[in-house]
Amino acid sequence: MIDSTQSRLNWEGYEGLKLGKSEHNGTLAIAKGTLNIKDSTITGGSFSIPLSSLVVLDIPATEAGNAKLKKHLLNADFFDSEKFPNADFSITNVAKTVGDSVAITGNLTLKGTTKSVTIPAVVKMENNTLTASTPKFYINRKDWGMNYRSENSLGDELIRPELGLSISLMAKK
Structure with a gap:
């Protein structure tokens, strides 16, 4: 079971052509989920992110x-x-890379659209507690239909399509 009090998603959004501050950032809660664990690493699982938990x-x-x-x-x-x-993530594959590092592939569902993403992560097990953390990775918001005003509007072009994300998970074995 994922410990929702110790797990979160960090986000960054970027403005393209605007002058001044070019980044907004915040967090989203990971409210519920499970991780399948075997031999001190993740083998599967899923979690939900309530969008109402968005913090700037x-x-x-x-x-x-x-x-x-x-x-x-x-x-x-x-x-x-x-x-x-909610946004939802369901793990479809975990591939060991080097040391404690893995590549987690899963289906990310936002706005009713599901796309496969692969995320690098570091997974550690200590005292029956698993921690998984990712470096910042990027998704293209337009792949999930997140367009400001309309897909081809000037307003949408002022906001870069990349969203920077990082995830920290904690779960008890």
């Missing part, structure tokens, strides 16, 4: 811009959290 970190919570950005990200142009309240 680069704008102080007391500033109006924080709530405005959160509302913008949860609306229909991006996550559409009212219609699709």
Whole structure:
């Protein structure tokens, strides 16, 4: 069982042509999930990310811009959290690479669209507790239909398509 109090997803979004600050960042909770563990490594599993748990970190919570950005990200142009309240990841393959490193392939579902992604991770087992962490990796938000206003609008071009993500998981064996 994944420990939701010790697991999270970090996100970064990037503005392309705008002057000034070019990055927003924050976290999302990993609310529920399981990992299949054999010989101190992950062999399978799945987890859900409630989009309502989105936190913006680069704008102080007391500033109006924080709530405005959160509302913008949860609306229909991006996550559409009212219609699709969760993002889901289901592991389809784990390949050992070097040392504690693995390549985790799985199906990521956002906005009702499922795409296969492969994520590098470091997996460690200590005292019956498994930790898995990823370096920052990137997905293209447009692959899941996250387009600002419309796919071909100038507003959409001001926001780079890459989302930077990193994941930290903890689970008890």
